[in-house]
Amino acid sequence: MAEVLVYVDHVDGAVRKPTLELLTLARRIGEPVAVHLGPGAESAAPVLAEHGAVRVLAADAPEFADYLVVPKVDALQAAAAAVEPVAVLVPSSAEGKEIAARLALRLGSGVITDAIDLEAGDQGPVATQSAFAAAFTTRSRVSRGIPVITVKPNSAPVEAAPAAGTVEPLEVTFGPLATGTKVVARTPRESTGRPELTEAAIVVSGGRGVNGAENFSVIEALADALGAAVGASRAAVDAGWYPHSNQVGQTGKSVSPQLYIANGISGAIQHRAGMQTSKTIVAVNKDAEAPIFDLVDYGVVGDLFQVVPQLTEEVKARKG
Amino acid sequence: MSLRIVVAVKYVPDATGDRHFAEDLTTDRDAVDGLLSELDEYAVEQALQIADAADDAEITVLTVGPEDAKDALRKALSMGADKAIHVEDDALHGTDVIGTSLVLAKAIEHAGYDLVVTGMASTDGTAGVVPALLAERLGIPQVTLLSEVSVADGKVTGRRDGDAASEQLEASLPALVSVTDQSGEARYPSFKGIMAAKKKPVEALDLADLGIDPADVGLAGAWTAVDDATQRPARTAGTIVKDEGEGGKQLAEFLASQKFI
Numbered sequence: 004m005a006e007v008l009v010y011v012d013h014v015d016g017a018v019r020k021p022t023l024e025l026l027t028l029a030r031r032i033g034e035p036v037a038v039h040l041g042p043g044a045e046s047a048a049p050v051l052a053e054h055g056a057v058r059v060l061a062a063d064a065p066e067f068a069d070y071l072v073v074p075k076v077d078a079l080q081a082a083a084a085a086v087e088p089v090a091v092l093v094p095s096s097a098e099g100k101e102i103a104a105r106l107a108l109r110l111g112s113g114v115i116t117d118a119i120d121l122e123a124g125d126q127g128p129v130a131t132q133s134a135f136a137a138a139f140t141t142r143s144r145v146s147r148g149i150p151v152i153t154v155k156p157n158s159a160p161v162e163a164a165p166a167a168g169t170v171e172p173l174e175v176t177f178g179p180l181a182t183g184t185k186v187v188a189r190t191p192r193e194s195t196g197r198p199e200l201t202e203a204a205i206v207v208s209g210g211r212g213v214n215g216a217e218n219f220s221v222i223e224a225l226a227d228a229l230g231a232a233v234g235a236s237r238a239a240v241d242a243g244w245y246p247h248s249n250q251v252g253q254t255g256k257s258v259s260p261q262l263y264i265a266n267g268i269s270g271a272i273q274h275r276a277g278m279q280t281s282k283t284i285v286a287v288n289k290d291a292e293a294p295i296f297d298l299v300d301y302g303v304v305g306d307l308f309q310v311v312p313q314l315t316e317e318v319k320a321r322k323g
Numbered sequence: 324m325s326l327r328i329v330v331a332v333k334y335v336p337d338a339t340g341d342r343h344f345a346e347d348l349t350t351d352r353d354a355v356d357g358l359l360s361e362l363d364e365y366a367v368e369q370a371l372q373i374a375d376a377a378d379d380a381e382i383t384v385l386t387v388g389p390e391d392a393k394d395a396l397r398k399a400l401s402m403g404a405d406k407a408i409h410v411e412d413d414a415l416h417g418t419d420v421i422g423t424s425l426v427l428a429k430a431i432e433h434a435g436y437d438l439v440v441t442g443m444a445s446t447d448g449t450a451g452v453v454p455a456l457l458a459e460r461l462g463i464p465q466v467t468l469l470s471e472v473s474v475a476d477g478k479v480t481g482r483r484d485g486d487a488a489s490e491q492l493e494a495s496l497p498a499l500v501s502v503t504d505q506s507g508e509a510r511y512p513s514f515k516g517i518m519a520a521k522k523k524p525v526e527a528l529d530l531a532d533l534g535i536d537p538a539d540v541g542l543a544g545a546w547t548a549v550d551d552a553t554q555r556p557a558r559t560a561g562t563i564v565k566d567e568g569e570g571g572k573q574l575a576e577f578l579a580s581q582k583f584i
Contacts, residue, residue, distance in 0.1 A: 108421060113421060142551050146547060262583050
């Protein structure tokens with residue numbers, strides 16, 4: 004059966020959820036072969052196998068951590084040469100998209116980014132994307148070479164499908180461009196203990212209506228009760244109330260969780276571009292005319308400082 | 324020696340307008356007014372700051388697009404770029420990211436460069452892959468998604484804020500830099516800048532000037548194909564309640580009914 008390369012996003016062998024989603028999608032078009040770069044392949048392999056990886060190609064070298072992006076492109080190129088896959092799937096992180104783009108160019112292949120669904124088609128995999136702030140849905144395919152496709156988090160369920168997952172070494176020769184951009188220092192982001200924004204199943208966001216950095220504790224309390232990530236609108240970020248890394252919107256992050264709760268967010272196009280593909284949308288806003296209410300499945304017109312704490316208490320009570 | 328900076332920018336449909344696809348499933352550029360992509364303004368700003376910090380620097384702003392795309396060049400020139408290159412050719416209609424990177428790379432080589440600066444993504448396609456593609460094509464280091472950037476002694480350094488970590492990057496020139504919207508507010512063109520821009524040179528190039536085979540670009544030359552584009556149906560009107568003291572509880576009831584709690 005045709006093999007599909009799946010790039011493994013991980014932290015020292017701890018596989019991140021979007022990769023497991025990719026394995027689900029990969030099985031629709033062939034047999035997943037996972038590519039694990041850097042340390043931890045032995046601990047990642049059982050997880051990858053449990054989710055359908057027939058093989059795990061592993062390479063570890065200091066170049067992967069010491070230089071930006073290109074060493075990983077060299078490795079995927081080597082994997083593509085070894086496997087002759089029918090497609091290469093990469094998570095749609097900032098780095099994932101850069102890796103995919105460069106790989107596609109080297110393979111003489113087209114690249115599709117930010118797919119939100121993937122199906123087998125007569126002429127190769129068909130990717131669904133959303134365009135123009137999710138006002139449109141497109142279906143595209145790669146018409147030349149081996150399709151290289153990046154997929155957004157939360158685009159597919161994580162499904163167990165046990166396979167062999169045998170670890171095999173991948174030989175990588177680094178090219179002259181690999182050491183072009185040195186990573187001089189790396190400061191891990193301080194963990195908030197909350198899920199990563201783009202991967203979270205539930206996102207609770209605050210906007211202008213939160214009216215101050217200290218008031219974000221109200222948003223955080225609801226997020227923690229729901230096990231959710233915290234997002235912020237551009238207005239809240241520009242005002243310095245919450246970090247840019249949490250910004251949802253056109254110039255921030257694009258999220259498509261199962262549930263999105265917008266608090267004190269009017270719903271300007273800039274914000275809608277980043278959250279409109281959320282499955283269920285809920286809003287709390289004082290202004291009944293706020294455009295966010297055009298998008299919602301459920302909306303409460305009211306003061307978020309009354310409604311949100313009450314909701315938080317209710318969630319806690321119901322969860323016992 | 325003069326530092327030659329090329330800033331690649333895009334002319335995009337205004338995101339606040341009602342954007343559509345044309346019949347051939349390319350972006351409908353007639354339906355909505357265009358402008359310089361907001362994210363590219365940050366690139367122009369950082370190029371201006373890098374040029375200010377250098378002994379001697381020259382900024383060329385480059386775009387690929389139809390006649391109207393000159394507006395994007397004029398904006399960048401009025402902010403302070405020195406000259407412009409406009410690549411326009413009917414054969415470019417429908418070019419995908421791979422083809423766009425080919426045209427930009429050829430034009431950048433034509434201009435001559437030590438540093439290429441771009442925005443992190445366009446505000447229409449939003450793929451964010453053209454900077455990496457350009458670095459690959461030009462064979463130069465990519466120093467991308469920077470929230471801080473500086474150039475000195477033939478080296479570019481910058482900070483890249485990722486999800487998991489913040490990285491300090493370094494590369495030798497020539498190099499390609501892309502900057503995020505956290506790199507610093509873009510300046511507004513002054514009246515003097517706007518007047519001066521009218522006199523700055525804009526070089527017009529077509530595919531023949533760049534030695535590009537038209538078969539390698541446009542819809543027919545694209546390595547991806549869009550089979551269909553459908554407008555998302557307007558969301559069916561949701562339930563909206565006014566909080567009269569029980570809004571939070573009602574919302575909890577809804578979330579429970581949807582199995583979120």
